Amino acid sequence: MRLLIVTNDYPPKPGGIQMYLRNLVDAYPDPIHVFAPSDAAADPNDDGVTRGSSTYMLPTNAIFEQIASTVEAFGPDAILFGAPHPLPRLGQRLRERFDVPFGILSHGAEITLPGAVPGMRSWLGKTLASADVRFAVSRFTADHVLRLSGRPVEFLGAGVEVDTFVPAPERTHRAVPVIGCVSRFVPRKGQERVIEAAARIDRPVEVLMVGRGRTEGRIRATAERLGVPTRFEVDVPWSDLPGLYHQMDVFVMPTRSRWGGLEVEGLGLVFLEAS
Numbered sequence: 001m002r003l004l005i006v007t008n009d010y011p012p013k014p015g016g017i018q019m020y021l022r023n024l025v026d027a028y029p030d031p032i033h034v035f036a037p038s039d040a041a042a043d044p045n046d047d048g049v050t051r052g053s054s055t056y057m058l059p060t061n062a063i064f065e066q067i068a069s070t071v072e073a074f075g076p077d078a079i080l081f082g083a084p085h086p087l088p089r090l091g092q093r094l095r096e097r098f099d100v101p102f103g104i105l106s107h108g109a110e111i112t113l114p115g116a117v118p119g120m121r122s123w124l125g126k127t128l129a130s131a132d133v134r135f136a137v138s139r140f141t142a143d144h145v146l147r148l149s150g151r152p153v154e155f156l157g158a159g160v161e162v163d164t165f166v167p168a169p170e171r172t173h174r175a176v177p178v179i180g181c182v183s184r185f186v187p188r189k190g191q192e193r194v195i196e197a198a199a200r201i202d203r204p205v206e207v208l209m210v211g212r213g214r215t216e217g218r219i220r221a222t223a224e225r226l227g228v229p230t231r232f233e234v235d236v237p238w239s240d241l242p243g244l245y246h247q248m249d250v251f252v253m254p255t256r257s258r259w260g261g262l263e264v265e266g267l268g269l270v271f272l273e274a275s
Helices: 016-027 061-074 087-098 118-130 139-149 191-199 216-226 238-246 269-274
Strands: 003-006 032-036 049-051 078-081 102-106 133-136 178-182 206-211 230-234
Touching (some): 003 016, 003 061, 016 269, 032 061, 061 087, 078 087, 087 102, 102 139, 118 139, 178 191, 178 238, 178 269, 191 206, 191 216, 206 238
Parallel strands (some): 102 133, 178 206, 206 230
């Protein structure tokens, strides 16, 4: 089955949804194509991806026509939207024009947060119900999608490249253990808790922070304030991640739910990579 993925979240932009979709593309056995936002860091020679005209795509007529052109060129048997909003609002129009079914993939916080707001809950539920099929990356998310849409939900779990994320060839015994964390620098991921915990250990340790995001300054300030030796690897290429995991003696990511359980971790791929 020829599949077209339409998404705002795709590498080289970092994040869990981005890597989930990248892994899905790599594992898919049939012809597959991606329609994703404009990105200056993207490989211009990647003929498996068509880039839209904006860095974040909204369900406008202009974006619809760009997706429609990709549908005409690629000829998919089905369209999969990589997140439940905003682009799936175009799903019914695409189905009507091309007679191609569409599905919606849901992850976590992008379901629980709007699902708690009355007006947005109804809007999101109708969008999900309009799809021919609904997918969720976890049973937790699937339950939320079922309640919102009233329609069946398929579980589509995630995986990682088992030939890429492998144990280090030789175990290195370091005089100073390294505690590592790989994630976006956002409040939900809890990197500051890692540094606070490291400061309480009664032996020398080092902390390795890998990622990027808006809380980087706050995390650096915490490390400086508590005197914890901390190395930051910011915005590293995906290919460097296995080697960075190898530098860690312990992997920690104390992600937490926020806002009364509305902002949650859908499925942290870094846990699979680190394991």
